[in-house]
Amino acid sequence: MKMSTAPYDLEQQQQHQRSGVAASSQSPRSPSSSTPFLSVSVTDPVKLGNGVQAYISYRVITKTNFPEYQGPEKIVIRRYSDFVWLRDRLFEKYKGIFIPPLPEKSAVEKFRFSAEFIEMRRQALDLFVNRIASHHELQQSEDLRMFLQAEEETMERLRAQETGIFKKPSDLMQIFKDVQSKVSDVVLGKEKPVEESDPDYEKLKHYIFELENHLAEAQKHAYRLVKRHRELGQSLSDFGKAVKLLGASEGNSLGKAFSELGIKSEILSTKLQKEAHQILMNFEEPLKDYVRAVQSIKATIAERANSFRKQCQLAETVKLKEIDLERQRLHRSEKLAEAEREYHELKTESEQATKTFESIVRLMNEEIGRFQEQKTLDMGIAFHEFAKGQARLANDIAGAWRSLLPKLEACSAA
Amino acid sequence: MMGSENQSSEVSEPTEQMHNLVLHDEHDNDNNDHNGDDPLGIKSYSNYRSAMSTLSDTHHPLADTDPLLSPPSPRRHHFPDTSSYIDPPSYNDAVFTPFNGAASSVDSPSGSSDSPSFSGSRSPTSEYIKITVSNPIKEQENSNSIVPSGNSYVTYLITTRTNVPEFGGNEFGVRRRFRDVVTLSDRLAESYRGFFIPPRPDKSIVESQVMQKQEFVEQRRVALEKYLRRLAAHPDVASRMLDGAARLPKQLMGESVIGPQEVVQPAKGGRDFMRLFKELKQSMANDWGGSKPPVVEEDKEFLEKKERIQELEQQITNASTQAESLVKAQQDMGETMGELGLAFIKLTKFENEEAVMNTQRVRATDMKGLATAAVKASRFYRELNAQTVKHLDTLHEYLGLMLAVHGAFSDRSSALLTVQTLLSELSTLQSRAEKLEVASSRVFGGDKSRMRKLEELQDTIKVTEDAKNVAIREYERIKENNKSELERLDRERRTDFLNMLKGYVVSQVGYAEKIANVWTKVVEDTGGYVKEST
Numbered sequence: 023m024k025m026s027t028a029p030y031d032l033e034q035q036q037q038h039q040r041s042g043v044a045a046s047s048q049s050p051r052s053p054s055s056s057t058p059f060l061s062v063s064v065t066d067p068v069k070l071g072n073g074v075q076a077y078i079s080y081r082v083i084t085k086t087n088f089p090e091y092q093g094p095e096k097i098v099i100r101r102y103s104d105f106v107w108l109r110d111r112l113f114e115k116y117k118g119i120f121i122p123p124l125p126e127k128s129a130v131e132k133f134r135f136s137a138e139f140i141e142m143r144r145q146a147l148d149l150f151v152n153r154i155a156s157h158h159e160l161q162q163s164e165d166l167r168m169f170l171q172a173e174e175e176t177m178e179r180l181r182a183q184e185t186g187i188f189k190k191p192s193d194l195m196q197i198f199k200d201v202q203s204k205v206s207d208v209v210l211g212k213e214k215p216v217e218e219s220d221p222d223y224e225k226l227k228h229y230i231f232e233l234e235n236h237l238a239e240a241q242k243h244a245y246r247l248v249k250r251h252r253e254l255g256q257s258l259s260d261f262g263k264a265v266k267l268l269g270a271s272e273g274n275s276l277g278k279a280f281s282e283l284g285i286k287s288e289i290l291s292t293k294l295q296k297e298a299h300q301i302l303m304n305f306e307e308p309l310k311d312y313v314r315a316v317q318s319i320k321a322t323i324a325e326r327a328n329s330f331r332k333q334c335q336l337a338e339t340v341k342l343k344e345i346d347l348e349r350q351r352l353h354r355s356e357k358l359a360e361a362e363r364e365y366h367e368l369k370t371e372s373e374q375a376t377k378t379f380e381s382i383v384r385l386m387n388e389e390i391g392r393f394q395e396q397k398t399l400d401m402g403i404a405f406h407e408f409a410k411g412q413a414r415l416a417n418d419i420a421g422a423w424r425s426l427l428p429k430l431e432a433c434s435a436a
Numbered sequence: 437m438m439g440s441e442n443q444s445s446e447v448s449e450p451t452e453q454m455h456n457l458v459l460h461d462e463h464d465n466d467n468n469d470h471n472g473d474d475p476l477g478i479k480s481y482s483n484y485r486s487a488m489s490t491l492s493d494t495h496h497p498l499a500d501t502d503p504l505l506s507p508p509s510p511r512r513h514h515f516p517d518t519s520s521y522i523d524p525p526s527y528n529d530a531v532f533t534p535f536n537g538a539a540s541s542v543d544s545p546s547g548s549s550d551s552p553s554f555s556g557s558r559s560p561t562s563e564y565i566k567i568t569v570s571n572p573i574k575e576q577e578n579s580n581s582i583v584p585s586g587n588s589y590v591t592y593l594i595t596t597r598t599n600v601p602e603f604g605g606n607e608f609g610v611r612r613r614f615r616d617v618v619t620l621s622d623r624l625a626e627s628y629r630g631f632f633i634p635p636r637p638d639k640s641i642v643e644s645q646v647m648q649k650q651e652f653v654e655q656r657r658v659a660l661e662k663y664l665r666r667l668a669a670h671p672d673v674a675s676r677m678l679d680g681a682a683r684l685p686k687q688l689m690g691e692s693v694i695g696p697q698e699v700v701q702p703a704k705g706g707r708d709f710m711r712l713f714k715e716l717k718q719s720m721a722n723d724w725g726g727s728k729p730p731v732v733e734e735d736k737e738f739l740e741k742k743e744r745i746q747e748l749e750q751q752i753t754n755a756s757t758q759a760e761s762l763v764k765a766q767q768d769m770g771e772t773m774g775e776l777g778l779a780f781i782k783l784t785k786f787e788n789e790e791a792v793m794n795t796q797r798v799r800a801t802d803m804k805g806l807a808t809a810a811v812k813a814s815r816f817y818r819e820l821n822a823q824t825v826k827h828l829d830t831l832h833e834y835l836g837l838m839l840a841v842h843g844a845f846s847d848r849s850s851a852l853l854t855v856q857t858l859l860s861e862l863s864t865l866q867s868r869a870e871k872l873e874v875a876s877s878r879v880f881g882g883d884k885s886r887m888r889k890l891e892e893l894q895d896t897i898k899v900t901e902d903a904k905n906v907a908i909r910e911y912e913r914i915k916e917n918n919k920s921e922l923e924r925l926d927r928e929r930r931t932d933f934l935n936m937l938k939g940y941v942v943s944q945v946g947y948a949e950k951i952a953n954v955w956t957k958v959v960e961d962t963g964g965y966v967k968e969s970t
Contacts, residue, residue: 225790239782240780243779247776254769261759263758264757268752268754270751271748283940398802413958416952419948420944420948420949423948430934430938434934
């Protein structure tokens with residue numbers, strides 16, 4: 023199965039977009055008019071509005087030959103809450119599929135408009151839309167089309183309508199808690215909760231929950247490492263300045279040696295700052311993305327539990343209705359016709375619920391396989407980039423200091 | 437010549453003061469005490485002597501060789517040619533804190549403190565003095581009272597290995613307490629005026645509770661060792677250590693001349709309030725008086741050097757502070773890298789345990805590679821940091837030395853002040869004598885009382901003359917000391933700083949190479965993930 027890569031390097035991203043992914047076949051290397059493709063990019067963040075109401079808007083460029091789309095190219099302006107709308111709609115419609123994760127709603131106020139944060143968010147949003155566009159089912163979503171094509175006013179209207187149906191984070195939280203509290207329920211002697219009894223699925227759930235913890239910790243340290251690089255860069259720069267001044271005081275060849283040391287320190291300080299940024303973008307962010315993906319899976323797990331419960335409940339209800347119907351038949355009740363109608367409705371509903379549930383199970387099985395493969399790839403790339411950066415930095419450091427040695431030798435000879 | 441009106445009222449005062457000065461001198465001589473902190477001169481003498489001497493006490497020689505003390509190890513001599521700069525891993529020197537669980541850690545704490553790069557590097561000959569301070573033991577102060585005095589103190593074992601002939605032996609050890617070292621330091625300050633004598637460790641006003649704490653004792657032990665080693669590194673102090681022990685106390689016991697000997701020591705810190713007052717008056721006159729003092733600091737070269745030193749001190753202070761934050765940043769880097777590695781090790785274990793698909797095992801392998809690299813890199817960062825601390829410590833050392841420089845400069849200015857004061861004194865006395873002579877010559881047949889006064893005055897003048905001469909000699913001596921010490925400081929500082937730079941740079945190169953290697957392996961191992969860009 024051909025994997026859609028989710029590369030983090032912008033260059034690679036653009037390459038990927040150009041090649042695109044077909045609805046049901048191998049992705050072509052170069053887009054031609056016959057093979058269907060859908061390629062999206064999120065660019066050009068611009069701050070709009072004033073004060074508390076200020077926000078960032080993004081340019082979303084769609085290149086496609088899908089017949090339903092206004093092609094070949096369309097550009098719209100979207101903001102973060104539009105992406106949230108899309109995510110929520112997809113989550114509702116495509117149960118069982120792991121919806122690509124969104125970057126978090128921003129935290130600290132003053133950080134909200136820092137260049138780095140904006141870039142990180144843009145990258146994450148770009149990834150989000152691209153993953154949807156490359157997913158063979160999700161890419162066919164009507165909501166996606168609206169998101170990519172609708173005029174801004176339409177988008178605003180759609181967004182406003184959502185608020186009622188939108189699953190608030192607190193609702194999701196509750197679902198998670200339900201999933202996790204089944205053990206305590208049994209212990210407390212509550213009525214046996216309606217849960218699947220598939221051991222493989224149990225294992226998967228346990229894996230997902232544990233994985234999130236481990237990943238979160240790794241990501242935390244990765245973030246700290248970014249800070250450490252910045253701090254080291256700063257103190258090396260300060261040290262360099264101090265040493266240069268000391269050199270000026272000393273004068274003659276010793277002074278010169280100090281001066282050279284100071285210069286090298288400042289050069290290396292810049293490299294450290296650069297590396298810090300690289301680590302943030304190419305290592306920490308992918309880890310963060312991994313965490314978010316796992317959280318998205320947890321949402322799907324909750325959805326599945328919901329669906330299972332619903333299916334069970336409906337099955338129960340249908341059984342009861344059957345019994346009731348029999349009774350009515352025996353007594354030749356006037357309400358028989360109505361009861362029969364209700365029964366059939368319920369039966370349909372129950373069958374639907376079962377279908378939904380089974381579809382979720384099927385989809386999840388596919389998704390999990392795809393997910394694992396994808397993550398191995400993503401992490402492999404992230405590790406590679408990180409190691410590359412560290413090796414490059416270390417070599418630069420060695421080189422810079424090494425170049426100083428002959429000068430130091432010359433000083434002591436003098 | 438000063439106006440006579442002004443003089444007449446002042447005449448009587450200085451005379452009395454001079455009397456007091458002389459009398460006081462005589463008294464002082466008997467007491468032989470100049471420091472005020474040691475009422476029994478004899479006790480302090482013996483303390484001093486024993487603190488200095490390493491002769492009479494015999495003790496066990498060092499059991500095993502401390503690698504850090506071996507003759508200046510050519511850490512600095514790993515130069516160009518080869519691509520790798522560091523090995524022998526100065527793992528011995530590294531202060532390595534093993535972290536929990538995880539990868540194998542080499543646990544090699546350094547026992548004694550590391551010698552700063554300079555004390556070993558300068559000896560041009562094969563002579564050496566190696567001092568170690570170890571083995572702190574709590575002891576009770578002997579008290580004959582029934583009630584236990586509760587005064588306990590700590591003694592340290594001071595072991596010396598040397599081939600300097602004057603010491604008359606190869607290895608010896610003595611037990612001393614901190615107070616002994618204070619005495620030593622005070623004696624040195626007295627006898628080495630004008631020299632840059634390294635400052636001793638601070639006295640801390642601590643309760644016995646704190647004193648017993650491991651940490652405090654250990655800190656003090658380290659500080660004492662550094663101090664004694666620095667002393668041993670000072671060419672004049674080291675070679676005259678024993679000499680001084682023998683000779684100085686005799687001087688203090690007033691074997692020779694009376695009053696004038698006084699002037700060898702500065703007035704401050706002594707009990708000689710009269711002299712203190714006079715010199716204070718003189719310094720006021722210097723600062724505020726209309727006329728120039730009789731002798732001034734004329735040495736332009738010295739003044740320039742002094743300014744330079746002050747500027748230098750500022751820069752060293754600044755660099756020393758920045759060096760400290762650099763060290764902290766390096767340390768933090770190492771720690772966080774290690775924590776990252778640990779987190780990935782846990783992830784690896786987790787994935788392996790829970791793996792359902794093969795891709796998970798593949799991922800686990802990748803994670804393990806990253807984790808291993810991170811843990812190794814973390815270790816290298818910490819080792820590098822230990823080296824950095826050692827090298828950049830030179831900056832801190834020189835800061836300490838600046839204190840000594842200030843001390844030497846103030847020796848000079850107080851000696852100058854003494855000379856100025858005596859000169860003023862002398863001229864005052866002489867003019868008074870002249871007046872007396874004139875006055876008494878007018879009286880027919882001589883003025884008995886005036887004659888007597890004149891004689892006394894002339895005696896005083898003679899004593900003051902002698903004192904003045906001694907003071908001038910002392911001042912010149914101190915000036916010479918300052919000069920030679922400044923030259924020595926420049927020479928040694930240059931060497932020490934260059935060595936510091938070299939050491940720092942070499943260790944940076946060495947460890948950066950090692951770290952690069954570690955990550956390069958991961959790059960190779962994960963190379964397959966990156967698609968070649970067309």
